[in-house]
Amino acid sequence: MHLFHRQNLSILINRSKLTVCCIAVALLAAACDKVVDLDLETGTDQLVIEGNLTDENGLQYVKLSKSTAFANTNTYAAVSGAIVTLTDDSNKTYDLQETVAGTYVMEGYAGISGHTYTLQVGVEGKTYTAASSLPQKIWIEALAAKNRSIANTNNQQEITVSYHDPSVTVNQYNFLMYVNGVQVKSIFAYNDQLNDGNYITATLMQDDIDILSGDTVIVEMQCVDQAMYTYWHTLMQQDESNGTGVSSADPPNNISPTALGYFSAHTSERKVIIVP
C-alpha cells in the first residue's frame, strides 16, 4: 500500500502551517476572514478554449467562450461561428459541429491510447492549434472512505482512490470528484515521480464539501499527458498556497498562439461510492 504522493506532501506542509496558525490563533486570538472590495482592472475579455477528447465512445466536445472581468457574474459569452477540427495521427481530419452556441461536438468517436491529436480552432481571424497525446489507460481498482484526518469535528470522511501505477512509463493523473452531484472545487493532479510502479492509494484531500455517511460520491479518473499535468498541477499549487506563496499566473498550456484554456486528450473512468 502506498499512500504517498509528492502532491500530498506539499499539501501536508501547507496544511501543517495552517494548523499551526489555527492552533496559535484559537488559543490566543481569532483569525478573521472578511470579504473585501478590490479595485481590479477589467482588462479585455480573452478567448477560452476548453477541448476534451476521451477514450470513451460518445460525444467529444470543444467549448469556446470569453473570459469576463472579476467583478461580473460568472457568465461567460459563448464564441460562435468558429471552425473547429480534430486531426488524428494518420492525418485524418474531423469537423466539429456547433450545436449549442459555443459548444462544438462530434459524436460516435473515441480517442485511442498512444495516439496524438491536434485541435484546430479558426475564430476571429486567427487559427489556434493544440496537440495532446492520449495516455495509456489505468483503471480505478477501488474507491473507499475513511475518517478525515485533519480538522475532523463531525466525522467527516475523505475519499481514497486506489490504482496500479505501471512501472517504467511516466504517468500523470487528474481526478474529479462529485458529492451528491456537485463538483468539488479542488484540483487533484498527481504524477508517479515518487511511487512509480506501485499500487497506490491516494487520498483526495479537500475542504470544499464535507462528506458524510450516506453521501454519493463519484470520482472520475483521467490519465493525462505531461503538458496537461503541468496545467492542472499549476492551478492546484496556486489553489493550495492560499495566497501566501506561489505567484499566481495563467498556467502554461498547449495552445498556440496564446489563449486561455487547454486541449486534453485523456482516458476517462468514473466510479461511484455511497459513503458507509
Next chain:
Amino acid sequence: MRLSLTGILLTAVVSCFAQKKYTLSGSITDQATGEQLIGATVKILELPSVYTAANNYGYYVLLVPEGSYTVIITYVGFQTETLKVCLKEDQHLNISMTPGTEMKEVVVHAANADVGSPQMGLEKISMAQINAIPVMMGEKDILKTITLLPGIKSSGESNTGFYVRGGGSDQNLILLDEATVYNASHLYGFFSIFNTDAIKEISVLKGGIPAEYGGRLSSVVNVSMQEGNNQNFGVQGGIGLISSRLKLEGPLQKGKGSFMLSARRTYFDLFLKASADSSIRGSSLYFYDLNGKANYHFNDKNAVYISGYLGKDVLGLKDNFGTNWGNTTGTLRFNHLFSSRLFANTSLIYSNYKYTIESLSAASDFKATTKITDLNFKEDVQFTFDDAHTFKFGLNVLHHAITPGNISVSLSSVTTIEKRYGYESALYASDSWRPTSKLNLLYGLRLSSMLLRGPGTFKTYDAEGNSLTSDTYSSGANVKSYLNLEPRFSASYLLSTGSSLKLSYHRNTQNIHLLSNTNGGTPTDIYVMSSTNIKPEINDEISAGYFRSFRENNYEFSAELYYKQLQNQIDYKNGAELIANQDVESQLLYGSGRAYGLELFLKKKYGRFNGWLGYTLSKTERKFNEINDGNYFPASYDRRHDFSIAGIYKFNKSWTFSATFLYGTGNAVTYPTGKYNVGGLTTFSYSARNGYRMPATHRLDIGATLEGKAHRKYHSSWTFGVYNVYGNDNPYAITFRDSETLPNTTEAVQTSIFPDPMPSVTWNFKF
C-alpha cells in the same frame, strides 16, 4: 629669521616623527558578569582623533605617544568610565564597566565614535531595549525587533523572516557565534530561535559590508551568545504565556572562566489537550532551544571559547503526520595575542539544519528528510600597524553537504535525491586607514571561491527544462568552480566633531541559494549550491550617508541612500516542483534585480526616555525574461513607505513603559483581472506579475515592565504587553473564490491572523 622658522618647523616635524608611540590595549568587560563588551568605545580625551572600538572578542588596542591621558570608555547601557593613564611603555589595561543607565535626562557623553567610523549601514540594538520592546505573546525576539529599524523589513505579520534593502530572505547571513543559522525561525516564522536570555549582543550590517564577511548578498546579522558570569553563580528564568525559560551561569574559575546554559520550551501542547477536535487532542506542538557556552582565559594572551545551540520544532497531528525541524550549531574558538598589536582568532564551526516529515497513520508509511551540514574553518587576524593603519586579514574554508531529499515509502522504495558536496572558501584583507584626523577609510578585498564536487550526476537544462547533458562524477571530482573578487570600500569624512559624510561601495557574492516558493519560514526550504546551471548571485551596492550626533551625543541622526544591482537572481517557472525533485534546477528562472532607497533614522540613545524613529522610502524590482514580458516588476516585498517608532520610558524605579508603532506599504501581489470556467471550475486569469498592492499594514504594540522590590539575593519582574492595541485587521493573505453568499459571483477574501488586541504577561526571576 626665515631660515630659523623653517628650522623650528623642521625640528617640530622630526620630533613628532621621533616621538615614540606605545600601545594601550586590553579587554573591556562587564564588571558584574565578566562578559566582554563588543563594540565598547575607547577614547583619549586629550587626543580627539584617537579612539577605537572593542572588536568582536572585546579586545581593543590604541597607539598613543608617551604621556599622561584621560581615557574615556563608553558603552550603551553602562556607566561611562574615565581613567587616568600615564603611558611610558606598552600597557595592558583591562577595563570593567558598571551596568546601569543614568536617570538624569542629559548626561555629557564623549563624542560619538560611530559618526567618525567609516562603517555604514551598521545597526545595533541593546539587549536592554530588546527586552523592553513589546512583542507578540510576550516572547522577546531580536529578529522581530530589528525589523523596526529602517531598511529591514519583516516578511509578514508577526514573522521573523526579514528582507534587507530589497534583498531576499535567503540573502541574510545569520550568524550565531560565527555559525551560520539556516532557518532562524520556530513555528513557521512566528518566533525566532534566539532566546534572549542567552544573547549578549546583536548587530546588523545592512550595507558597507567589510571584507571579513561574505557568502550572502544583503546583510550580516551577528548574534553573540552570553559567556556567563565569571564572578558569581546565578539562576534566572521566566514563565510566559507560551514558554518558560531557565538560565544557569557561573564561574568555572573566578575571573578566568565561566559557563552559561540556557533553555526555553513552549507549552502549546497543554492547550491542545483541551481541544474539542479529537485529531488535535492527541497531537503535539512545541519547540525548544538550548544554548550553552563556556570560556576560559588562560592568561591575558590566550582564551578559549566553546559554544553550541540546539533547537527543534515538533509538530505532530495524531494518526496523520509528524514533522520536526531544527538547527544545531557548535563553535570552538581560540583567541591569541601574539603581541598587543597582533590579535588572532581561530574558529572551528559546525552548523546543521534538518527537516523531517513522516506519516503517523497506521495505513501508510513514509518519511522524507532534507538536511544541510556545514563544517567551517576560519582564521581572522587583526594587526595594528600604526596609529593610522589597522589591517585585518584571514581565510575561511567551508564544506557543505546537502541532502535535498531522502524519501522512504514503506519498506519497498526509497527515493533519494542525490546529495551534493562543495567547498566555499575565501581569503580577505582589509585596511582601516586614517590618513588625516577627519578622513577615515576602510578598504579591502575578498576573494571567494565555490567548488562543487562529486559524486553525483549533474545535468544541464534547456529553457523548457529538458535535460541537455548529463555527466557523472566520482567522489571528490571537481564539477564546477567559480572564483569572484569582491572589492569593499567605505570612507567617512568628519564635517565637525559630531557630524560626518560617508560613502561606500561593495560587491558581495552568494553561492548557496534557498529554493522556496512560499513567503518566509517554511521548514521545507531546499538549499542548492552554485552549479553548472546556477551562477553565483552578485550584488553591487553603493551607499552614501550623513551622520550626526547632537545634544551631547544623546541623539543620533542618520540619512543613508543606497542603490544595489543584483545579478543571477532566481525565480521559479509556473507550476515548479521544488520538493523532492532530482531535476529541481530545471524548474528555475534566472534574472536580475535592482533596489534603491532612502533611510532616515533618529535615535535617542540615553536617558529615561529613549528609542527611535525610522523611515524608509524604497523600491525593489526584479527582471526575468520569462516574467512580465521581460520588464522590471516589483518584488513581492517591495515596500514604498515604511515607518516605525519605538519608545521606552523609565517612569520610576519600578515601572518602565514602552510602545512601538509601525506602518508599511502592502506587499506587491498578483490579483486576477478576469475569470473563466474550465474543467467545471471557476478559474482566474492574471496580467502583470505583482501589479497590485495588499492593503497597508499598521499596528501599535504597548508594553510595561514592573520591577519587583529589590531583595538582597533575589529579584523578580513582570512584563505586560498588548499586541495590536487598536485591533487593526492587518492582511495576511487575500484569496479569490466563488462567493459563498451570492450565487454565480466571485469574491475576494482577506485573512487577518491577529485582528484583535492580544494581551500577554510574563514573570521573570533572577537569583
